[in-house]
Amino acid sequence: MASGMSFQEIQKSYFKVFIALLILTALTVAVTTIHFGDVANIVIGVVIALAKAGLVAYIFMHLKFDNKRLRYFVGIPIFFFVTLVMTLTVLGL
Amino acid sequence: MSTLATTHTRFGTGIYHGKLGMWVFLASEIMFFSGFFGAFIVLRNLNIEVFTASAHMLDKTVATVNTAVLITSSLTMALAHLALERGEQGKFRLFLFITILCAFGFLGIKSFEYATKFGHHIYPWTNTFFATYFTMTGFHALHVIGGLIPMIWMLGKSLVKGYPQEMHHRVEALGLYWHFVDLVWIFLFPTLYLIF
Numbered sequence: 001m002a003s004g005m006s007f008q009e010i011q012k013s014y015f016k017v018f019i020a021l022l023i024l025t026a027l028t029v030a031v032t033t034i035h036f037g038d039v040a041n042i043v044i045g046v047v048i049a050l051a052k053a054g055l056v057a058y059i060f061m062h063l064k065f066d067n068k069r070l071r072y073f074v075g076i077p078i079f080f081f082v083t084l085v086m087t088l089t090v091l092g093l
Numbered sequence: 094m095s096t097l098a099t100t101h102t103r104f105g106t107g108i109y110h111g112k113l114g115m116w117v118f119l120a121s122e123i124m125f126f127s128g129f130f131g132a133f134i135v136l137r138n139l140n141i142e143v144f145t146a147s148a149h150m151l152d153k154t155v156a157t158v159n160t161a162v163l164i165t166s167s168l169t170m171a172l173a174h175l176a177l178e179r180g181e182q183g184k185f186r187l188f189l190f191i192t193i194l195c196a197f198g199f200l201g202i203k204s205f206e207y208a209t210k211f212g213h214h215i216y217p218w219t220n221t222f223f224a225t226y227f228t229m230t231g232f233h234a235l236h237v238i239g240g241l242i243p244m245i246w247m248l249g250k251s252l253v254k255g256y257p258q259e260m261h262h263r264v265e266a267l268g269l270y271w272h273f274v275d276l277v278w279i280f281l282f283p284t285l286y287l288i289f
Contacts (some may be wrong), residue, residue: 018168025160034286052279054224060171060272067107077123084131092138
């Protein structure tokens, strides 16, 4: 682990991410009971999912600790995915 | 000779081959699942009533529990790698074992969901929503099984003669795959169960 973080710090960050993921899961389920409007509910769901995905990729998948070039590399398919989803969603509105 | 001497090849990304290879594979996996999400959005926009009615037939509670199970397995997988990196064989075995249990738990809950749907005479050919639902969750479940096989192999190896500490990179690469499977579910969960 070339991050300069101690094992204890890394372990602590894993548990923090775990708690955050559980809270965000509870949150994304809770907001479905409130009707903000069809589009708003979808946007909230996607934003929470992206936040969870970011936590998993950054901490669990070590993108925070690895060489920064890996982030650009991984970013390319994610860019295509987000573009595809957004384009199709906007076209369908 | 001179061309060889002047060719400047850059190494040293600081990322070992196994990890880089796994990321290349995961990049292709992102595109694989993108196709499903694209198809889902197009079909949903064409059949909004069918999709809304069908999605309300899914069991949100069971899916929420399954999300928690998969998140827990991601945590224990990360902890298993950390333990092996520190040379703690006992902890490594324990966390890997919990990860395997969670994976079986996820598959069990998913099977229960499928069985309930079949019991209500709902099949992949029932309508376009269930066609995409069973395709997406089915391929995701196959990925879970695909992760279970090397995990069980690693646990078996560690029980027989101990998993070599210097091979912790393999556990990290498997962990990357496992977290990706978790990531796919993080997007499937709101898409199929929550946004309608």
